[in-house]
Amino acid sequence: MKIGLWGSYNYGNYGDDVMAIIFSNMIKEMGHTPCVYRLNKELASIYNINTADTVNELFDNSSAILIGGGGMLVPGSRVRSIFRKTARSFENDFLKFSDKMNQYMIPVFAASIGGDGGGVNTYLPSARLKVFRNHCFKGASVRLSSDEKLLKSLGISSECYPDVILGVNSLLGVKNNNSENNRIKIGLNLTGSSGHKLAVKLLELGKEFDVELVFILSHLEEYGMKYEIVPPLVENNVKIYNYRDPVDMLKTIGSLDLLISSKLHLGVSALSLNVPFISFNGKNKTKTLFQQLGLTRYLYNSNDQARLIQEIKQYISGELKINYSFSETNIAKNKSLGHLSYVKKMINNL
Numbered sequence: 001m002k003i004g005l006w007g008s009y010n011y012g013n014y015g016d017d018v019m020a021i022i023f024s025n026m027i028k029e030m031g032h033t034p035c036v037y038r039l040n041k042e043l044a045s046i047y048n049i050n051t052a053d054t055v056n057e058l059f060d061n062s063s064a065i066l067i068g069g070g071g072m073l074v075p076g077s078r079v080r081s082i083f084r085k086t087a088r089s090f091e092n093d094f095l096k097f098s099d100k101m102n103q104y105m106i107p108v109f110a111a112s113i114g115g116d117g118g119g120v121n122t123y124l125p126s127a128r129l130k131v132f133r134n135h136c137f138k139g140a141s142v143r144l145s146s147d148e149k150l151l152k153s154l155g156i157s158s159e160c161y162p163d164v165i166l167g168v169n170s171l172l173g174v175k176n177n178n179s180e181n182n183r184i185k186i187g188l189n190l191t192g193s194s195g196h197k198l199a200v201k202l203l204e205l206g207k208e209f210d211v212e213l214v215f216i217l218s219h220l221e222e223y224g225m226k227y228e229i230v231p232p233l234v235e236n237n238v239k240i241y242n243y244r245d246p247v248d249m250l251k252t253i254g255s256l257d258l259l260i261s262s263k264l265h266l267g268v269s270a271l272s273l274n275v276p277f278i279s280f281n282g283k284n285k286t287k288t289l290f291q292q293l294g295l296t297r298y299l300y301n302s303n304d305q306a307r308l309i310q311e312i313k314q315y316i317s318g319e320l321k322i323n324y325s326f327s328e329t330n331i332a333k334n335k336s337l338g339h340l341s342y343v344k345k346m347i348n349n350l
Helices: 014-029 041-046 055-059 078-083 083-103 126-132 145-154 165-170 192-209 245-256 264-270 284-293 303-316 325-336 336-350
Strands: 002-006 033-037 050-052 060-068 108-113 137-142 158-160 183-187 214-216 238-243 258-261 276-279
Touching: 002 014, 002 055, 014 033, 014 060, 014 165, 014 183, 014 245, 014 264, 014 336, 041 050, 050 055, 050 126, 055 060, 055 083, 060 336, 083 126, 083 258, 108 165, 108 276, 126 264, 137 145, 137 336, 145 158, 158 214, 165 245, 165 264, 165 325, 183 192, 183 264, 192 276, 245 264, 258 264, 264 276, 276 284, 284 325, 325 336
Parallel strands: 002 033, 002 060, 033 050, 060 108, 108 137, 137 158, 183 214, 183 258, 214 238, 258 276
Antiparallel strands: none
16 A cells, blocks of 8 residues: 655655655555655655655645655744745645645654754644644654653554664664774754854864864755765865765665764764764754763753863863763663554554
């Protein structure tokens, strides 16, 4: 049977794309046919996944719809939805989706969705509430205990497991390969003015200590997302990695000795591959994850920039070791597979 996958797959964003592929692979293993809403056509061809360009096409002949991961429980902002095109588009997608739920009357459930730790105090815009409160919405697996409490306040049953991307190394068969490095290799994914200032300092250190710096861009190039920091020049020790394919991205992350990122899912992928992840100006959902994993020591913001630069300098000069514990992370990896078990259960109950 056909299972539709709906999510934020129209931005060419690594984190969303990799979740679409993880869930699609599992649905195919169950003997069913996934159909992903607006997944990039080239990626869909590589992974042999059917796609739908319209919501009607997604719902037509589907036995159920899976909302496959993403920040669906992150609080909305009335101001942001007015002035930011992406925010407006996100909420409008929920309106269109809720209309089709009423029209087609098939089961809808979600897996590995999350918020930012706000729990019952989270403001969810009316468009999203129309989806979650619809009688066709049958439940969800969520990333945080606070997400579970939020859905409970809406009368929705849920199960809670760590982010499904924590298990991506085994799900997509990619291993850590940084033992092949002949010099320290640091990945960078930074945004904003403070991210730019940090990048300038790290470029100076990279040149001084012959460290390889890889600036990672997490969107497919054709989508025109230009907010991530890139270096002014590409040199022997300075590279730019443009995201092309989730497995290739994972291999790149697995080749690093350290990742410094402002984004969650690049960092979660690094943790999956036992690559230390330092969060710089991460959002609340990143902070909440680090609290769960006992990694708050590696949370930095703009005010910590001087300390971070000093510690990175000590690290690359050999004066300081990054004593990164993966013990809690490795436990969480196994638990994260609960999202897949949840999806299997929901499909088997159709």
